[in-house]
Amino acid sequence: MPELPEVEAARKAVEDNCIGKKILKCLVADDSKVIDGVSRSDFEASVTGKTIVAARRKGKNMWLHLDSPPFPSFQFGMAGAVYIKGVAVTEYKRSAVNDKDEWPSKYSKFFIELDDGLELSFTDKRRFAKVRLLKDPTSVPPISELGPDALSEPMTLEEFTKSLHKKKTEIKALLLDQSFISGIGNWIADEVLYQARIHPRQVASSLSEENCSALYKCIKEVIEKAVEVGADSSQFPTSWIFHSREKKPGKAFVDGKAIDFISAGGRTTAYVPELQKLSGSQDVKETAKPKRQTSKKKGVDDNDDDIEKPTNGEAEPKKGAKAGAKARKPPPKKKKTEESDDADDGDAGSDEDDDNGQVEKKQPKKRVQSNQNSRSTKRKAK
Secondary structure, eight states: OOOHHHHHHHHHHHHHHHTTOBEEEEEEOSOTTTBOSSOHHHHHHHHTTOBEEEEEEETTEEEEEESSSOEEEEEOTTTEEEEEBTBOOOTTSOOSBOTTSOSSOTTEEEEEEETTSOEEEEEESSSOOEEEEESOGGGSTTGGGOOOBTTTSOOOHHHHHHHHHTOOSBHHHHHHOTTTSBSOOHHHHHHHHHHHTOOTTSBGGGOOHHHHHHHHHHHHHHHHHHHHTTTOGGGSOTTSGGGGTTSOTTSOEETTEEOEEEEETTEEEEEOTTTSOOOTTOOOOOOOOOOOOOSSOOOTTOOOOOOOOOOOSOOOOOTTOOTTOOOOOOOOOOBOOSSOSOSSSOOOOOSSOOOOBOOOOOOOOOOOOHHHHHHHHHHHHO
């Protein structure tokens, strides 16, 4: 799932390859769920012929600054990604698009061809992204409602500490709150809390000055390192908890210490109980375990947590059941969306509601009360 480093990698790729070039052609998808508040014809007409002056970003949002407004704006959501044909944009998705790949992808929502022949596409397989056409992206939601950017607009340590001490919220939930600080998502929050040795469910206002200082330092170091390597997780330090977040409970370790999984901030959270302890008199239950992952193999970069594992096969018969008795059939599978998950990009599962249609529940048939019917029949006969 794209967070600040992934979106920054996309922004930098646009900056390095597209600045000063004119848009000769623009194709926008006929998808009103992703293309927000503007018709495809108006969008295409407003962008064609313009020159890309800059690529901007705040939090998990990016926009193309053209030589005149309005500007295309991209809220990446769960699976949004920028691809530039022939250019390796970022390692958290496919690297460079080559001649064998479908181009533009069937999941492309915004496609442009530049005057030097370069082609760019913003794709979104799961359709949680938003592509907008805005006169000033910073003046309207969601960007206008964001807190300071964790990379480019860092608070001072004093400001950060004061802000934390005003919040009676669990620290993991607060870090995920984009109005508090923008750009931090689930994996970054887990990483910085582990590095700072802070329990994810510690209340922010209860953090010591030392805790606040450590957290401030770790946010800066983790984000800067991830951005430095272009969001390529294979280059993240081996000491990071990131590399073991996708492993099963009981098999997840970092530096020889066991990783446990709880729910914090509404998200599956990886932490090390031996190092990240609750302080004070807070009574926090830690019995919640993450839902089991799907059988589909996931890489460490696929950060969509909380995935239910489907029931496979039939239930084992109970003890004492008669031989040959039929086991219950498994529940019907949910219908797939038009945008299935079998594409090139490995985005399995989500922490949000997806577009899967719900299976209609069949109402149980009422049993016929044979005894009452037979009695009433006899009475009528008399």
